[in-house]
Amino acid sequence: MRYHKIANETIRRLPIYLRGMLFLSEQNRKTISSQNLADIVGINSWQIRKDFSYFGDFGKPGVGYIVEKLIRHIKKILKLDKEHKTALIGVGNLGRALLAYPGFGPYGFNIVAAFDNDPAKIGKKIENINVEDVSRLPALSKRKVDLAIIAVPRDAAQEVADVLVEAGVKGILKFSPHHIEVPKKIKVISIDIATDLARLPYYMSA
Amino acid sequence: MRYHKIANETIRRLPIYLRGMLFLSEQNRKTISSQNLADIVGINSWQIRKDFSYFGDFGKPGVGYIVEKLIRHIKKILKLDKEHKTALIGVGNLGRALLAYPGFGPYGFNIVAAFDNDPAKIGKKIENINVEDVSRLPALSKRKVDLAIIAVPRDAAQEVADVLVEAGVKGILKFSPHHIEVPKKIKVISIDIATDLARLPYYMSA
Structure with a gap:
């Protein structure tokens, strides 16, 4: 159907x-x-x-x-009737919060890999996920990961996205409103906390 | 007008x-x-x-x-033509990410206070904000804070919201889909990352 x-x-x-x-x-x-x-x-x-x-x-x-x-x-x-293996790139404060977040499971999202470029983090286990060197991102293509969450600083987002697309990722979630260039067949969704917050005052009584 | x-x-x-x-x-x-x-x-x-x-x-x-x-x-x-003093409750990974987030400024949101219940965090300065004891939340009413961001564990959210309302906060942003009870005049907005992520696979090519 x-x-x-x-x-x-x-x-x-x-x-x-x-x-x-x-x-x-x-x-x-x-x-x-x-x-x-x-x-x-x-x-x-x-x-x-x-x-x-x-x-x-x-x-x-x-x-x-x-x-x-x-x-x-x-x-x-919504194509949520099967598991989506998901990679997280960037294990800073936001990335750690995402690894600890219990809300992905019911939708079939499974974070199976996490990457960072910080030697102090690489090799550490956070929330049962082994943090890998971001230089290993291209090898994602062998691991049937179709979704990625980008939680790196703004200036690194485009470079990370390029490698993810190359590695076969089909959908990207990111947390900055800044545009990244990807091929048309790749879907990018941005969560911009400030934009959500910006509709709050309208509803607030004086 | x-x-x-x-x-x-x-x-x-x-x-x-x-x-x-x-x-x-x-x-x-x-x-x-x-x-x-x-x-x-x-x-x-x-x-x-x-x-x-x-x-x-x-x-x-x-x-x-x-x-x-x-x-x-x-x-x-949107009533964004004046500054909105904002309090952050919960300085865990998500809270720290929010304190470091540069995107609030253009909309007039100014995080002026941060609270936690962890003695190891209270008194520390994070991103130039002094972390205060959450027991001091009621005193917010004297500081003209009209907005609050709740970044505490799910089970603590209702209690925190109750105190915030009592302290005169008029709008709340939270990061869990779970309902919290507040008086009708208080506006609550939830950001649920999983719900945003859940529309990504629909757009992904097979």
Whole structure:
């Protein structure tokens, strides 16, 4: 089954729905109405119904959405129905925080390798991951890693990305808003904490 | 001048436009077309024009948007036209990364205080910020801090949030998807790295 032309904004919301459904699944909930899902994820129920209409309707009248079925479907659409071996480049403060972060597992992300250029870190074990010399990055191509998280200083990001692309990585997550050049087939997502923080004051009472 | 009923999705995009405009300003660009802005920020030009139409049109036919004027307007709408004193709670790996992060300045966020409960950290200076005992959090109310970033372990987040609200903080940024209870007038934004990462595989070629 293939899904075509799903809007980027819908794809952005699907992981949020998935997170809500995983939460419900943990609580052994079997079904949920779009209104209840809306309350949990903080997105309007009409928006949820519209998003789901892109790829068929998962709801049953009077019953709502079936939690496990919806989880399976969303994971399939997002290609999260298999493990994604992930490499982390840069084991500074941010990198260490990421290695310790327990939230990747439910989505099938498995950080299997970590790299740094600091001799003091290379060879150390952090959160059960052996820190390797960044000069060994090209060998990633033999290890079926398709995702990478770049947590290096801004000026090193482009160079690291070049090597990652060469090593066969297909998706990159980075933490600086600065543009990096990659071939078109490589997807890059940036998390920019300042941009998220920047919408907070709008909602704050005077 | 007040702006009413701007959709949350528009508010989410405004900081992205602002970031693009600040980038253009650094390069001494005076004007930009919606199409060029679209290319820079990765959002459709029709979406940009629609978003801007909520609060009046900043564009001039044949000229485009005037960069400095647009920056001023967006900052005003987002209440970023004044400094926001910000407190950081939790100086672990993530907290240290945030203290070292240079990206907050352009939006007027100024981290003026950091707190932890670890005696080994209290009293230390990290990135020019003195780490204070978290038991002193209630005294924040005297320091005109209106924003807080919570970077503590998940189980401590609710307790910290309670004290922050009591101390007069009006907006909270946190890094775990887990719900915290706060009064309605307090705005909470969560950054969940896994949810962002979760939309990456969809775009990756097989």
